[in-house]
Amino acid sequence: MAQHEDVSATVAELISQIGADAVVTDPGLIDNYRWDWTRSRLAGKPLAVARPASAEGVQAAVRWAAAHRIPIVPRGAGSGLSGGSCAVEGCLLLSLDRMRSIEIDLATRTAVVEPGALNAEVKAAAAEHGLWYPPDPSSFEICSIGGNVATNAGGLCCVKYGVTTDYVLGLDVVLADGTLVQLGGQRIKDVAGLSLTKLFVGSEGTLGIVTRAILRLIPAKPPAATLVGYFPTVSAAARAVVEVGATLRPSMMELMDARSIGCVEDYQPMGLDRDAGAMLIAQSDAPGEACGAEIAIMEEAFRTAGAKETFVTTDPDEGELFLASRRAAFPAVERKGSLMLEDVGVPIPRLPELLEGIEQIAERHQVEIPTVAHAGDGNTHPIVVYDGTDADAEARAARAFDEVMGLAIGLGGTITGEHGIGRLKRGPLAQQLGPDVMALTHKIKSALDPDGILNPGAGF
Amino acid sequence: MAQHEDVSATVAELISQIGADAVVTDPGLIDNYRWDWTRSRLAGKPLAVARPASAEGVQAAVRWAAAHRIPIVPRGAGSGLSGGSCAVEGCLLLSLDRMRSIEIDLATRTAVVEPGALNAEVKAAAAEHGLWYPPDPSSFEICSIGGNVATNAGGLCCVKYGVTTDYVLGLDVVLADGTLVQLGGQRIKDVAGLSLTKLFVGSEGTLGIVTRAILRLIPAKPPAATLVGYFPTVSAAARAVVEVGATLRPSMMELMDARSIGCVEDYQPMGLDRDAGAMLIAQSDAPGEACGAEIAIMEEAFRTAGAKETFVTTDPDEGELFLASRRAAFPAVERKGSLMLEDVGVPIPRLPELLEGIEQIAERHQVEIPTVAHAGDGNTHPIVVYDGTDADAEARAARAFDEVMGLAIGLGGTITGEHGIGRLKRGPLAQQLGPDVMALTHKIKSALDPDGILNPGAGF
Known part of the structure; x- marks a missing residue:
């Protein structure tokens, strides 16, 4: 949309089409819809927020935006971790939060x-x-x-x-x-x-x-037995993951490194072993005797890989306690400073190299990178922590963030296993996919959205 | 490619680029690559057959075809059931049969x-x-x-x-x-x-x-136990499938109707119950005691749905015998005449309506439609059998074939669950997908293959 003076008339047209109750124009309220979890400072300010209650309302809002060439940023619950639903300046922020049947x-x-x-x-x-x-x-x-x-x-x-x-x-x-x-x-x-x-x-x-x-x-999910193992190093834990992955398919295989264990214990003491280099939390939900058999096989793999200590429970509540510690990692690390959250993945056998490499990157740039991982499918979340008030620290963190992605790509991996590219990871995407796949991607985008109004600046 | 006189020079160019050993030009040999399993009489004659041994060879062949605007029909083993790899006139038939590492x-x-x-x-x-x-x-x-x-x-x-x-x-x-x-x-x-x-x-x-x-x-696949049930009608068998599907996830759930049982018994007697309206072959490969429990739940569902007789075996060889009868259905039916093979699927709860409707269509058009099905996921293979030397019979078969697809679409289903659209089912595809999805499909096709050289006439 070109002219500033047309704004109110244009928004009035939207209101006439989807109803006043479905359009937010109050600047204070609009701010609630500008950011996802990343709180990116690059987020722009929407022209308006549409909150249609039906598919027809979404169609009307999209037709309105298309007619005026207004970019559309769709948004669910705003919990995205890559900036994919952060607003762009002058966009229609299309919130689906009222459509929840x-x-x-x-x-x-x-x-x-x-x-x-x-x-x-x-x-x-x-x-x-x-x-x-x-x-x-x-x-x-x-x-x-x-x-x-x-x-x-x-x-x-x-x-x-x-x-x-x-x-x-x-x-x-x-x-x-x-x-x-x-x-x-x-x-x-x-x-x-x-x-x-x-x-x-x-x-x-x-x-x-x-x-x-x-x-x-x-x-319904069957009941699961839980195996916890403490390892002297992340490499040892990663080796255990590789060994298990070549043998059976656990229903869960999560990793926490020493730094993330420390952060969680600082945040809410749960009795985790702060001296361990890494912890694995594995589960089997195989039925009947198969469950115990799988746990035993995994425990043996843990021991072979060098686990100092292992612990097994079939009590769901006790298992849930360990998972709670894993889930507490993000809020726990968040208290330590500003964060840049990675989501890199590699083929399982490259997991030890990835985790060792992350430690070296942290050391080289003098930043903390506590790491948790859905280790069983090679998907890790290194969290680069830095002092947001220190420009030099932020620059070092940004370099470390980029290097971790480069490391993953070099190991045959991906810069995002589950969070998406959003607006934060577009830079390194071309490095992972290469120019031909990028060109193929843009051909499909142009065919389906020739004016580029759908979430511009996100995804690729 | 326009001019007939250029053909040999054009093919010579292909040979110079991928090697004489990778190009078949002998008309007699080319015939081996013209058809898939459908032996469609609409199949054209390729200009040449390329049999590259590497991705580079495929690239060279595609570049050659693109330069001359020659359509390319790719082909694996030629076992397709929808005509997707049947040649079009003057195409490059691109066989991947040498690339099999x-x-x-x-x-x-x-x-x-x-x-x-x-x-x-x-x-x-x-x-x-x-x-x-x-x-x-x-x-x-x-x-x-x-x-x-x-x-x-x-x-x-x-x-x-x-x-x-x-x-x-x-x-x-x-x-x-x-x-x-x-x-x-x-x-x-x-x-x-x-x-x-x-x-x-x-x-x-x-x-x-x-x-x-x-x-x-x-x-590796765990050992499975097998449950066989004979039902008075296909509807009763279908009701058993719906009941099981709402309860657990068997590792197999195959259906044969009375006509397909009869064909198999005519072909190679296996002792199946010719008097049954339908047979279900179900398996569970759940570990340990869970396997027996799943079989018992399914057997109960079979009985409730009206099974006249059920039979359980944990002997893999005995289970394999029943599967062999299921796999024999195609060759057995093939001996009865010319075939038109369906692949329609519906949401599981609509399975009884689909199977009853197929019986009615067969009756209405006076054709035989023996039916086998991957019943557990709603995917059925009604086989329209007709006398290929009788034009009227063929016309009735064609009408029945179309009506079965229309029936599936009307039940919220699909005209192909696993065989593909190929060249035989393009007509009813638009009826299933509707004009907007067809338009979306063509946009993607045009973006990726603007000259339309890749398998023209197949897929959509």
Whole structure:
């Protein structure tokens, strides 16, 4: 949109089309929708926030934005970790937070869900019927299904149960011109036409706005036994992960390094071993005797890799305590300073090299990089901590952040395993994908959104 | 390519670029590559057949075809059931049958596979290391991985273990201009950029030529117990499938109707109950006691749905006998006349309506439609049998074939669950997807293959 003087008339047009209750124009209230978890200082100020209550409302808002060439930034619950839903200056911030219906269809074992529904709400609705929606980002209590679809979110159980795309059977998507397409459906197998449903999962709002998702549910999660091991070094723990991964498929395999253990103990003492170089928390939810067998195999692998101490429990509450310590890592580290959060992944066998390399990068740049990881699928979260008031410290942190991504790419890995590229990781993406894949990506983007109004500056 | 007189010079250019040993020009030999399993009489005659031995050879062949605007029809093992690899007149038939290396990487539990490798060869290579590549089309002994990727092939175990796309971690793809892109890799989780790997799976050679696939392997298939049930009607069997599907996830759930049982018994008597309206073959491979528990739950569901007789075995050989009867259905029916093979799928709860509707369509058009099904995921294979020498019978068969697809669409289903659209099912595709999804599909096709040289007339 070109002229400043037209703004109020243009916004009035939006209001006339989707209703005053669905448009936020108050500058103070708009600020609530500008940022995701990254609080990026690059976030612009939206022209308006639309909060439609229906797919038709989304279509009308998109048509309005398309007519005026106003960029659209879609937003679920604002828990994104890569800046993908941070506003761009003068955009329409399209919030899906009012669209949150959830219907469970027992016969097809699916959930038909609007994008603003929280992951935890879908899990709870499924659980009422003895069913389970597996994808479990650490933020599952506060993140939306729409955001999960946009980033193809992962989580802790994904090592055994897969990620979001594995559970999306169908999507309703509003395209850049306001057309609503229905992709897939409540059928398990369908190869008619291109795999468009899969293309939209993980597209970070750059190809269309999801207004409904059909999610596959599976029988309730079986009870799990938990194995905890303390290792002298992260390398030793990583070797145990590699060994287990070549043998069986645990239902969870999380890693905390010494620094993240220390942060958690500083934050809320849980009796973790501060002297350990790393801790692994593994689970098996195999039925009956198979569970104990899997735990025994993993414990043996832990010992062989050099575990100093191991601990097994079949008590779910006791297991949950260890998981709580793992989940506390982010808030615990957050208290230590400003953060740059990584999400790098590598093929499992390269995990020891990745973790050793991260330690060296931290040392070289004199920054702290506590690391937690969904180790079982090679996906790590090194957290670069720095003093936000010290420009030199911030510069060193930024260099370390970039070097960790470069390291992962060099090991045949990825700069993002589950958080998405958003607006923070576009720089190194071309290094990972190369010019030909970038060109292919831009061809698809141009074909679907020729005016580039859908989440510009995000995703790629 | 326009002028007939240029043909030999043009083919000579191809030979100079990829070598005489990689180009078939003998008209008699070319005929071996013209058809897939459908033997479609619409198949054209290729200008030449290229059989490159490397990705570089594929690139050179594609560049040659692009320069001359010659359509390319890719082909794996020619076992396709929808005509997707049937030649078009004057095309370059690009056979991947010489590219069949298989490398198993134990540490990442992946198979790095060239497209001409057979599914059974990948399974066997994995099994040498105690690993398993699950997707198991009935044709697994003769179909290629490239074809499996092109159609996103399913199979018998998919009801529990998923389809091809669930196991593809990475692809090398030669694009329409000859560029080779590497998508994904040996990492389990990766959300950097668009989900391009997933887009190419199931694209039936219309967007690019796969030259390498990185496939996820899982631990060896556990032993399974088998439950067989005979039902008075297909509806009763279908109701049992719905009931089981709402309760647990069997590792197999196959259906044969009375007509397909009869055909198999005529072909090679196996002692199946010819008087039954339908038979279900279910398996559980849950570990330990859970296996028996799952079988008991399913047996109860069978009885409740009206099974006349049930039979349980934990002897793998005995279980395999029943599966052999299921796999014999195609050759058995083939002896009865000419075939039109359906692949329709519906949401599980609509299975009874679908199967009843198929019986009514058969009656209405006075054709035989024996039906087998991967019932557990709602995917059925009604086989329209007719006298190929009787024009009227063929016309009635064609009407029945179309009506079965229309019925599936009307039930919220799909015209193809695992075989692909190919060249035989393009007509009803638009009815299933609707004009907006078709337009979206064509936008992506045009962006990636503006001259339309990649498998024209197939896929959509």
